[in-house]
Amino acid sequence: xxxxxxxxxxxxxxxxxxxxxxxxxxxxxxxxxxxxxxxxxxxxxxxxxxxxxxxxxxxxxxxxxxxxxxxxxxxxxxxxxxxxxxxxxxxxxxxxxxxxxxxxxxxxxxxxxxxxxxxxxxxxxxxxxxxxxxxxxxxxxxxxxxxxxxxxxxxxxxxxxxxxxxxxxxxxxxxxxxxxxxxxxxxxxxxxxxxxxxxxxxxxxxxxxxxxxxxxxxxxxxxxxxxxxxxxxxxxxxxxxxxxxxxxxxxxxxxxxxxxxxxxxxxxxxxxxxxxxxxxxxxxxxxxxxxxxxxxxxxxxxxxxxxxxxxxxxxxxxxxxxxxxxxxxxxxxxxxxxxxxxxxxxxxxxxxxxxxxxxxxxxxxxxxxxxxxxxxxxxxxxxxxxxxxxxxxxxxxxxxxxxxxxxxxxxxxxxxxxxxxxxxxxxxxxxxxxxxxxxxxxxxxxxxxx
Numbered sequence: 001x002x003x004x005x006x007x008x009x010x011x012x013x014x015x016x017x018x019x020x021x022x023x024x025x026x027x028x029x030x031x032x033x034x035x036x037x038x039x040x041x042x043x044x045x046x047x048x049x050x051x052x053x054x055x056x057x058x059x060x061x062x063x064x065x066x067x068x069x070x071x072x073x074x075x076x077x078x079x080x081x082x083x084x085x086x087x088x089x090x091x092x093x094x095x096x097x098x099x100x101x102x103x104x105x106x107x108x109x110x111x112x113x114x115x116x117x118x119x120x121x122x123x124x125x126x127x128x129x130x131x132x133x134x135x136x137x138x139x140x141x142x143x144x145x146x147x148x149x150x151x152x153x154x155x156x157x158x159x160x161x162x163x164x165x166x167x168x169x170x171x172x173x174x175x176x177x178x179x180x181x182x183x184x185x186x187x188x189x190x191x192x193x194x195x196x197x198x199x200x201x202x203x204x205x206x207x208x209x210x211x212x213x214x215x216x217x218x219x220x221x222x223x224x225x226x227x228x229x230x231x232x233x234x235x236x237x238x239x240x241x242x243x244x245x246x247x248x249x250x251x252x253x254x255x256x257x258x259x260x261x262x263x264x265x266x267x268x269x270x271x272x273x274x275x276x277x278x279x280x281x282x283x284x285x286x287x288x289x290x291x292x293x294x295x296x297x298x299x300x301x302x303x304x305x306x307x308x309x310x311x312x313x314x315x316x317x318x319x320x321x322x323x324x325x326x327x328x329x330x331x332x333x334x335x336x337x338x339x340x341x342x343x344x345x346x347x348x349x350x351x352x353x354x355x356x357x358x359x360x361x362x363x364x365x366x367x368x369x370x371x372x373x374x375x376x377x378x379x380x381x382x383x384x385x386x387x388x389x390x391x392x393x394x395x396x397x398x399x400x401x402x403x404x405x406x407x408x409x410x411x412x413x414x415x416x417x418x419x420x421x422x423x424x425x426x427x428x429x430x431x432x433x434x435x436x437x438x439x440x441x442x443x444x445x446x447x448x449x450x
Contacts, residue, residue: 058076061074103125114127164199208339211339215337216338239302249278255303273349302319328351370427373433380436383441388403413439
């Protein structure tokens with residue numbers, strides 16, 4: 001069978017169609033008014049599932065895409081399924097089947113997937129976790145094809161889900177299903193702590209990390225549960241001493257200029273951020289990104305820079321605080337949900353005009369110090385290797401294609417940066433290594449929150 005790519009339903013948490021680590025628990029059927037918390041007076045519903053695969057599903061391979069080169073392949077057999085997601089081997093799991101509306105529930109010991117059957121095709125509708133139906137933003141369609149031949153099949157044991165409701169919220173956030181999130185949050189005593197694929201309150205990612213990936217609607221639902229005021233606008237919580245934000249047409253003169261990030265390659269000869277009266281640009285490892293903010297607002301010594309999508313939707317923003325020495329401190333970098341991006345610390349931008357000439361010379365010397373660059377590169381390689389190995393085998397397998405793509409992009413970007421770096425060959429190599437160190441640090445933080 002041809003090697004195929006993995007197409008996931010979500011970039012976070014490895015949530016893929018019949019993919020790794022989606023845990024579900026099939027409980028009682030709910031009314032049309034939406035699922036309610038189970039009552040002790042409810043009578044248990046008899047198990048209507050069976051190991052026998054439905055005749056409509058058995059004896060075929062169900063493929064997303066073309067039969068010969070589709071992205072994913074699934075087979076439904078008595079008591080088991082076989083899934084091939086483009087990895088070296090296919091995965092076999094124990095299942096039971098149950099009729100559901102115009103399709104079936106495929107019930108694993110640790111998860112339930114829901115399919116509808118339409119015009120001879122299968123359509124993946126979503127998940128049932130802790131008795132809650134969680135729908136996918138898009139419903140992949142699977143085409144009936146001849147049975148496949150797999151080079152290797154491995155048996156995959158059920159995933160361990162510590163608290164199903166936590167895992168259900170993780171999935172609702174990932175699938176951007178606000179209605180499911182609202183029902184799930186109402187049943188949870190607390191949303192604090194870990195919200196992850198294991199339903200483990202003591203593991204990452206935690207609720208704040210997940211909210212940075214959520215929709216604005218889900219963010220507001222969860223923050224209400226937490227008793228946290230969000231304000232009518234995302235920036236309201238970051239006003240200086242309660243001073244209302246005032247919209248202005250241009251950036252204040254005191255924030256205009258060129259800025260660098262300490263210890264970043266290039267110094268003031270290659271500033272990281274340039275703020276002009278009505279626009280700003282960022283230099284991200286040699287690539288210049290020009291931006292025209294959708295809105296500029298001022299509150300005391302803080303400036304709000306708002307972003308919007310092409311169709312006018314809120315797309316996040318930054319809160320910068322002006323310091324007495326002319327430098328800037330990023331108070332918050334807000335995502336489209338209005339939640340801040342999880343960071344390892346405060347980001348400080350130094351104004352180039354305030355930088356002593358000796359500091360520029362020291363930065364240039366450090367850039368050209370190949371020995372230091374090699375040592376930093378070795379440490380960053382160890383750090384990213386450790387972060388990768390800390391992931392479960394299932395997570396590494398799910399992330400492998402994107403990790404390889406990230407490595408290729410990193411190498412390309414840093415080679416291009418080195419080519420534009422003035423100086424001798426040693427200075428160019430030092431610039432390349434320091435570029436990779438910076439990108440490695442960012443990737444380590446990403447891997448730790450997955």
